[in-house]
Amino acid sequence: xxxxxxxxxxxxxxxxxxxxxxxxxxxxxxTPVNAVFGFCNMLTRLLKEHTGTHLAVIFDAGRTTFxxxxxxxxxxxxxxxxxxxxxQFALVRDATRAFSVPAIELDGFEAxxxxxxxxxxxxxxxxxxxxxxxxxDLMQLLGAGxxxxxxxxxIPIGPDEVMAKFGxxxxxxxxxxxxxxxxxxxVPGVAGIGPKGAAQLIGEYGTLxxxxxxxxxxxxxxxxxxxxxxxxxxxxxxxxxxxxxxxxVPLPLPIEDLVLAAHDDAALHDFLDAQGFKSIKARLGLDGxxxxxxxxxxxxxxxxxxxxxxxxxxYETIDTPAALARWVAAIRAAGLVxxxxxxxxxxxxxxxxxxISLATAPGVAAYIPLGHELxxxxxxxxxxxxxxxxxxxxxxxxxxxxxxxxxxxxAGAGLADAxxxxxxxxxxxxxxxxxxxxxxxxxxxxxxxxxxxxxDEVTGTGRNRISFSAVPIERxxxxxxxxxDVTLRLWQxxxxxxxxxKALALYEMLERRLVPVLLDMERAGIMVDRDDLVAMSAExxxxxxxxQRDIEQMVGHAFNLGSPKQLGEILFDEMKLPGGKRTxxxxxxxDAAVLDELAEVGHELPVRILEWxxxxxxxSTYADALVTEIDIEDRRVHTNFAQAIAATGRLSSNDxxxxxxxxxxxxxARIRRAFIAAPxxxxxxxxxxxxxxxxLAHVADIPALKASFINGEDIxxxxxxxxxxxxxxxxxAATRRRAKAxxxxxxxxxxxxxxxxxxxxxxxxxxxxxxxxFARYPEIRRYMNETREFARTHGYVATPFGRRCYxxxxxxxxxxxxxxxxxxxxxxxxxxxxxxxxKRAMVRLPAAIAASGLTLRLLLQVHDELLFEAATDQAEPxxxxxxxxxxxxxxxxxxxxxxxxxxxxxxxAH
DNA sequence: AACGTCCCGTAC
DNA sequence: GACGTACGGGACGTTA
Numbered sequence: 001x002x003x004x005x006x007x008x009x010x011x012x013x014x015x016x017x018x019x020x021x022x023x024x025x026x027x028x029x030x031t032p033v034n035a036v037f038g039f040c041n042m043l044t045r046l047l048k049e050h051t052g053t054h055l056a057v058i059f060d061a062g063r064t065t066f067x068x069x070x071x072x073x074x075x076x077x078x079x080x081x082x083x084x085x086x087x088q089f090a091l092v093r094d095a096t097r098a099f100s101v102p103a104i105e106l107d108g109f110e111a112x113x114x115x116x117x118x119x120x121x122x123x124x125x126x127x128x129x130x131x132x133x134x135x136x137d138l139m140q141l142l143g144a145g146x147x148x149x150x151x152x153x154x155i156p157i158g159p160d161e162v163m164a165k166f167g168x169x170x171x172x173x174x175x176x177x178x179x180x181x182x183x184x185x186x187v188p189g190v191a192g193i194g195p196k197g198a199a200q201l202i203g204e205y206g207t208l209x210x211x212x213x214x215x216x217x218x219x220x221x222x223x224x225x226x227x228x229x230x231x232x233x234x235x236x237x238x239x240x241x242x243x244x245x246x247x248x249v250p251l252p253l254p255i256e257d258l259v260l261a262a263h264d265d266a267a268l269h270d271f272l273d274a275q276g277f278k279s280i281k282a283r284l285g286l287d288g289x290x291x292x293x294x295x296x297x298x299x300x301x302x303x304x305x306x307x308x309x310x311x312x313x314x315y316e317t318i319d320t321p322a323a324l325a326r327w328v329a330a331i332r333a334a335g336l337v338x339x340x341x342x343x344x345x346x347x348x349x350x351x352x353x354x355x356i357s358l359a360t361a362p363g364v365a366a367y368i369p370l371g372h373e374l375x376x377x378x379x380x381x382x383x384x385x386x387x388x389x390x391x392x393x394x395x396x397x398x399x400x401x402x403x404x405x406x407x408x409x410x411a412g413a414g415l416a417d418a419x420x421x422x423x424x425x426x427x428x429x430x431x432x433x434x435x436x437x438x439x440x441x442x443x444x445x446x447x448x449x450x451x452x453x454x455x456d457e458v459t460g461t462g463r464n465r466i467s468f469s470a471v472p473i474e475r476x477x478x479x480x481x482x483x484x485d486v487t488l489r490l491w492q493x494x495x496x497x498x499x500x501x502k503a504l505a506l507y508e509m510l511e512r513r514l515v516p517v518l519l520d521m522e523r524a525g526i527m528v529d530r531d532d533l534v535a536m537s538a539e540x541x542x543x544x545x546x547x548q549r550d551i552e553q554m555v556g557h558a559f560n561l562g563s564p565k566q567l568g569e570i571l572f573d574e575m576k577l578p579g580g581k582r583t584x585x586x587x588x589x590x591d592a593a594v595l596d597e598l599a600e601v602g603h604e605l606p607v608r609i610l611e612w613x614x615x616x617x618x619x620s621t622y623a624d625a626l627v628t629e630i631d632i633e634d635r636r637v638h639t640n641f642a643q644a645i646a647a648t649g650r651l652s653s654n655d656x657x658x659x660x661x662x663x664x665x666x667x668x669a670r671i672r673r674a675f676i677a678a679p680x681x682x683x684x685x686x687x688x689x690x691x692x693x694x695x696l697a698h699v700a701d702i703p704a705l706k707a708s709f710i711n712g713e714d715i716x717x718x719x720x721x722x723x724x725x726x727x728x729x730x731x732x733a734a735t736r737r738r739a740k741a742x743x744x745x746x747x748x749x750x751x752x753x754x755x756x757x758x759x760x761x762x763x764x765x766x767x768x769x770x771x772x773x774f775a776r777y778p779e780i781r782r783y784m785n786e787t788r789e790f791a792r793t794h795g796y797v798a799t800p801f802g803r804r805c806y807x808x809x810x811x812x813x814x815x816x817x818x819x820x821x822x823x824x825x826x827x828x829x830x831x832x833x834x835x836x837x838x839k840r841a842m843v844r845l846p847a848a849i850a851a852s853g854l855t856l857r858l859l860l861q862v863h864d865e866l867l868f869e870a871a872t873d874q875a876e877p878x879x880x881x882x883x884x885x886x887x888x889x890x891x892x893x894x895x896x897x898x899x900x901x902x903x904x905x906x907x908x909a910h
Numbered sequence: 911a912a913c914g915t916c917c918c919g920t921a922c
Numbered sequence: 923g924a925c926g927t928a929c930g931g932g933a934c935g936t937t938a
Binding site: 562652654746757 | 927
């Protein structure tokens with residue numbers, strides 16, 4: 001029977017799960033049919049996707065089975081099914097037959113035993129089995145030729161998932177379940193032992209019998225748990241018999257009879273019509289068929305039905321306690337929920353929660369209004385109380401798009417505990433950084449072929465913009481619930497791709513773990529000296545006034561110094577200064593390089609303009625802008641770190657950008673000095689030395705460069721010595737500077753033109769430098785060629801840690817654009833590799849800091865630098881701790897060096 | 911008035 | 923055109 005693939009649907013399990021996961025819906029005559037609808041959808045999907053060669057749906061038969069003989073308590077206290085579910089049991093069996101699929105059940109046995117027996121028979125015959133269920137009771141069957149598929153989430157469940165959820169292998173599930181028991185089925189287990197305890201014991205002793213023997217013999221150290229094991233040993237053994245599935249049940253139908261058959265279109269059409277499942281009919285292409293017994297038009301599908309299947313909306317508004325309770329139950333049944341929050345402001349930290357949307361399955365989403373100005377809404381407290389246990393439940397996955405934003409907002413509303421999380425924005429970024437943006441609307445258009453309602457459409461823009469709290473609830477529901485729905489669908493689509501793209505570890509170990517770290521950094525903020533900044537701003541203004549007067553005197557009339565256009569016309573049209581260059585739009589260029597050149601040839605005006613420009617920059621971008629960003633509550637500035645923007649894996653910072661605070665010039669450093677430690681604290685700056693050049697030495701495997709780093713040499717001086725043939729000792733600063741520019745140029749994908757511009761030399765001379773460099777380090781040229789070639793064949797390059805950075809222009813016919821993409825390709829593994837390393841350090845820090853007991857927190861990341869705030873008297877050991885974590889964050893063929901400094905302000909900490 | 915683009919400059 | 927990655931301010935031209 002090799003080549004046979006038998007799909008076994010756990011019909012009874014599905015009915016319960018679908019009933020709880022889907023919102024209520026009824027057909028025309030009032031009969032509830034939500035589980036039937038879910039079932040028909042699931043079967044349609046299975047048939048469409050050609051999952052197997054054989055198919056059957058297995059059901060439980062009756063209420064008593066052989067297990068009641070083992071233990072009369074088994075399933076004894078199971079409550080009657082809900083009233084709305086009862087009529088659906090028969091309807092689901094009808095549905096199965098309508099699809100021409102065998103419905104199998106056998107008195108005295110549960111569906112699980114039949115599934116186990118069919119699976120065993122198939123295994124013996126050398127075929128494959130796919131069990132469509134998410135029931136943990138069936139996980140013990142996973143193994144060679146037997147796999148599981150979650151019917152609602154449409155995701156595979158394999159040994160990895162079992163290990164992730166229960167910490168044991170499928171083969172160990174029986175013993176694990178025997179220990180933990182099952183309150184729903186009244187399987188006793190051992191009191192006090194849950195999934196975690198069971199996994200730990202099995203990990204240590206191997207089997208249930210070994211555990212019980214160790215407990216009885218005293219080989220286990222005395223504890224409450226050991227006492228419980230001794231006292232309940234018999235319960236555990238009985239539990240084992242209850243949870244172990246029978247594989248020897250007589251098969252009611254031979255496997256050959258389960259072969260997939262074409263369904264009877266007319267019969268199926270009539271059944272679906274009777275239920276009002278118009279959308280499924282459409283999917284199966286049965287619209288055109290006339291009804292055999294009744295020619296009137298079929299009733300419109302219930303609203304929920306369209307959503308469940310494929311449509312986006314309409315969605316439910318949750319405004320009664322009953323609806324809220326129903327949704328909480330649906331989330332528990334689904335084991336996951338996609339969540340989106342709506343707020344008064346787009347800044348996560350200073351916003352207020354206006355509503356929460358939830359989605360448990362495609363099309364199944366709802367909105368909980370909380371802070372709308374008009375309309376019936378549940379009290380905030382009641383919603384928080386109902387959702388807190390769900391958000392805090394480690395067994396329920398919370399899916400967000402840009403989780404950090406929602407986590408800020410939820411924490412502000414008293415819902416600080418929400419783990420585990422997934423983030424579709426970060427999943428997309430881990431998969432395809434650089435290929436496209438990772439906003440929800442863009443991903444929805446790309447992957448779901450659906451354009452969601454835009455935020456601006458709901459609130460308006462500009463002067464007409466209204467707060468989300470002023471949006472009518474009905475409109476808010478349509479927008480907000482759709483976002484949760486889209487998030488859930490993106491998750492279903494993208495999550496499985498992580499493994500295929502070898503990005504699973506990158507996502508789970510790095511990007512996802514970074515979320516709480518960044519959240520804490522943003523929350524912490526950094527203290528700035530407001531008075532200092534205000535004073536600086538005034539001083540800069542005064543000096544700019546003076547300079548402006550001088551300039552206007554030199555020019556002979558007033559003009560807007562801030563206008564490059566006016567300035568260019570004055571310099572090159574009016575005053576006829578030499579050396580004018582045009583920008584790409586034809587205007588005169590007036591950037592610093594141009595003005596520098598004019599200054600070189602002896603003009604005073606450009607010098608004054610450069611001075612004015614510097615002050616203008618410092619005043620507007622830094623002094624003034626930062627003052628407006630100070631949080632009045634804590635006198636600190638809180639940036640936002642964007643985790644899915646840069647094509648290389650770097651973070652970016654905005655509102656305000658704290659990753660480009662001046663440092664190089666004397667006046668600029670004054671701005672940096674305004675970033676101060678809180679009273680009783682010191683700032684610690686720790687930065688990687690030459691991390692990108694070290695990565696270059698490592699990935700391009702350049703022995704000479706590696707040796708330099710291993711020997712702790714001054715790398716730029718060494719380069720100068722090699723390229724220009726001068727001794728390291730007594731080297732002049734200009735020579736070293738040239739070598740430094742070459743080293744940077746290499747990292748950026750060097751061109752003679754670029755290097756010439758950088759150094760202010762002729763193209764020809766720059767080319768000679770580069771040639772000399774390549775001659776001395778021949779591996780560089782090989783690395784560059786191989787990297788370009790890899791990018792051309794794959795469309796991306798990868799960092800040493802597996803992050804893919806896409807370079808879309810790599811095959812462009814336009815040589816300029818292609819060259820640009822090639823330089824990106826050469827730079828990305830180095831810049832991205834450095835980003836990976838510092839992120840590794842960042843995710844390792846919280847545990848190390850907690851273990852150290854030091855008062856120390858991370859405030860900022862600036863690509864190769866981490867800035868901390870520590871209690872003053874602990875700054876030294878704190879600096880040593882972070883140096884260690886950062887240096888050990890990765891093991892390369894060259895050492896990583898971290899330099900740390902301590903100071904009362906950011907400038908002095910360097 | 912609001913938005914998008916350009917030019918420019920800051921960081922790593 | 924112009925060696926990599928970002929963010930943002932002010933000017934300016936276009937839209938509403």
